[in-house]
Amino acid sequence: MTEFAKRGTPLEPDEGAMRELVAKVVDRVVDHILSLPEQPGYVDTTAAIEASKALVERLPTSPTPFEDLLDELFLEHAPQSFTTAGPGYLAYVPGGGLFHSAIADLIADTLNRYTGVLAAAPGFVQLERNVVRWFAEIIGYPASSSGILTSGGSLANLSGIVAARVEKLGDEFLGGIVYVSDQVHHCVSKAARIAGIPRRNLRVLPVDESFRLSPTVVAEAIAKDRGEGHVPFLLVASAGTTNTGAVDPLPELAELAARERLWFHVDAAYGGFFALTDRGREALAGLERADSIVLDPHKGLFLPYGVGALLVRDRGPLERAHSERADYMPPIQEDADLVDPCEVSPELSKPFRGLRVWLPFKLLGVEPFREALDEKLDLAFWIADRLRELPGIEILAEPQLSTLAFAVDRKLGSTAELNRLTRELHELTNGAGRVHLTATRLGERYAIRICVVSFRTHRDRIEACLEDITTALEQVLPSAGVERR
Numbered sequence: 243m244t245e246f247a248k249r250g251t252p253l254e255p256d257e258g259a260m261r262e263l264v265a266k267v268v269d270r271v272v273d274h275i276l277s278l279p280e281q282p283g284y285v286d287t288t289a290a291i292e293a294s295k296a297l298v299e300r301l302p303t304s305p306t307p308f309e310d311l312l313d314e315l316f317l318e319h320a321p322q323s324f325t326t327a328g329p330g331y332l333a334y335v336p337g338g339g340l341f342h343s344a345i346a347d348l349i350a351d352t353l354n355r356y357t358g359v360l361a362a363a364p365g366f367v368q369l370e371r372n373v374v375r376w377f378a379e380i381i382g383y384p385a386s387s388s389g390i391l392t393s394g395g396s397l398a399n400l401s402g403i404v405a406a407r408v409e410k411l412g413d414e415f416l417g418g419i420v421y422v423s424d425q426v427h428h429c430v431s432k433a434a435r436i437a438g439i440p441r442r443n444l445r446v447l448p449v450d451e452s453f454r455l456s457p458t459v460v461a462e463a464i465a466k467d468r469g470e471g472h473v474p475f476l477l478v479a480s481a482g483t484t485n486t487g488a489v490d491p492l493p494e495l496a497e498l499a500a501r502e503r504l505w506f507h508v509d510a511a512y513g514g515f516f517a518l519t520d521r522g523r524e525a526l527a528g529l530e531r532a533d534s535i536v537l538d539p540h541k542g543l544f545l546p547y548g549v550g551a552l553l554v555r556d557r558g559p560l561e562r563a564h565s566e567r568a569d570y571m572p573p574i575q576e577d578a579d580l581v582d583p584c585e586v587s588p589e590l591s592k593p594f595r596g597l598r599v600w601l602p603f604k605l606l607g608v609e610p611f612r613e614a615l616d617e618k619l620d621l622a623f624w625i626a627d628r629l630r631e632l633p634g635i636e637i638l639a640e641p642q643l644s645t646l647a648f649a650v651d652r653k654l655g656s657t658a659e660l661n662r663l664t665r666e667l668h669e670l671t672n673g674a675g676r677v678h679l680t681a682t683r684l685g686e687r688y689a690i691r692i693c694v695v696s697f698r699t700h701r702d703r704i705e706a707c708l709e710d711i712t713t714a715l716e717q718v719l720p721s722a723g724v725e726r727r
């Protein structure tokens with residue numbers, strides 16, 4: 243037996259053992275956070291992928307010392323993974339991982355109260371409702387709106403699409419048509435499929451030069467479908483695409499959806515929380531007219547992975563899509579002011595996710611979040627301005643929020659040549675090890691993205707990013723006259 247396994251009983255450590263377990267973890271996590279600025283901003287996991295094949299473990303039949311396990315986690319696996327919590331992570335859509343939420347998880351998991359039904363933990367369920375109300379307030383939804391917390395944006399989109407399907411089509415939904423742009427997050431197409439919408443019923447529409455869905459294009463597609471006897475029922479807009487951060491023209495699309503009696507769903511998983519800022523609110527105008535909205539607190543509120551949110555203008559459709567009764571369940575609330583989470587969500591037993599938001603919001607107030615998001619907008623616009631001045635660089639997607647995409651200038655060669663040079667630029671930039679940038683494809687072009695979201699990313703790291711791009715560019719285009727600024 244190891245030190246901890248023999249104190250108390252194996253499954254119930256004694257007082258000293260509990261305190262020691264926590265103390266040892268506190269040492270590790272605090273050291274880890276303090277070392278984040280010095281950790282590599284970019285980690286190539288190619289070797290770790292290969293090595294992971296050998297990581298298959300047998301069912302443990304005997305205890306292992308706690309220190310050995312912590313060593314394995316912190317010293318072996320953590321360094322061989324993307325530094326998603328660090329300031330240099332400008333890849334995909336970052337978040338960071340707020341420490342206060344990790345503390346909230348320890349509290350929530352220790353209390354282990356049941357937040358699937360109101361009767362089991364009325365106070366805690368109400369705290370979670372408050373989090374949903376705060377989100378509604380942030381995006382400008384009425385007090386009568388409702389919503390749920392999910393594991394992430396993907397499942398929030400799924401519940402939104404199911405609510406739309408049930409509300410607009412009832413049981414006969416196989417003829418229902420969904421409209422999305424070709425920039426929509428792939429989890430929306432996946433959600434539509436899981437929701438039973440045949441693939442042939444998904445209309446993937448082209449975007450304009452700013453990567454936005456054009457209301458005219460949608461209107462034409464709807465008219466064509468109606469002419470052919472199909473049943474248009476759902477329009478999905480993006481408020482901040484993952485590719486370029488593009489915000490679809492929400493007021494016009496809301497208008498169109500209302501006129502055509504379509505459910506209007508907005509995937510604001512990346513962009514939604516920018517509504518806390520003045521510039522964000524302006525860019526996201528019209529969001530509040532959606533029937534349902536997806537937000538991702540593990541992006542825009544910097545939480546650790548594992549919290550998404552679906553907000554609905556009216557609770558009715560969400561409830562009709564998810565409500566189910568059973569004799570063995572505790573009493574379900576009939577009072578319109580009270581909500582049983584399991585009645586509006588696909589989950590029954592679930593983690594007390596609300597605490598991950600509730601604790602930091604109450605502890606800090608909302609202001610630090612607003613300021614951090616404002617700073618991200620400043621940083622994205624700042625680096626876009628610098629990149630635009632770099633000879634040999636072309637911005638392919640200007641920042642609409644905190645994401646932008648760029649490539650080697652089209653004047654410098656054929657598309658194939660540009661793509662080769664841009665890929666080289668991308669690899670050299672990451673190779674410098676201070677930032678992690680990911681790429682995407684925009685039309686025929688290979689594009690490097692910069693997505694600034696983490697609360698740990700500040701001006702110094704964005705300057706480092708510009709420096710590394712400039713140095714890489716000098717290598718990729720030695721004759722373009724790139725000058726170090």
Ligand SMILES: *Cc1c(COP(=O)(O)O)cnc(C)c1O
Nearest residue numbers: 335394395396427429484511512
């Ligand atoms: C990240 C993202 C999603 C998916 O959310 P998960 O939390 O990863 O499941 C959906 N839409 C957009 C726009 C996103 O950025």
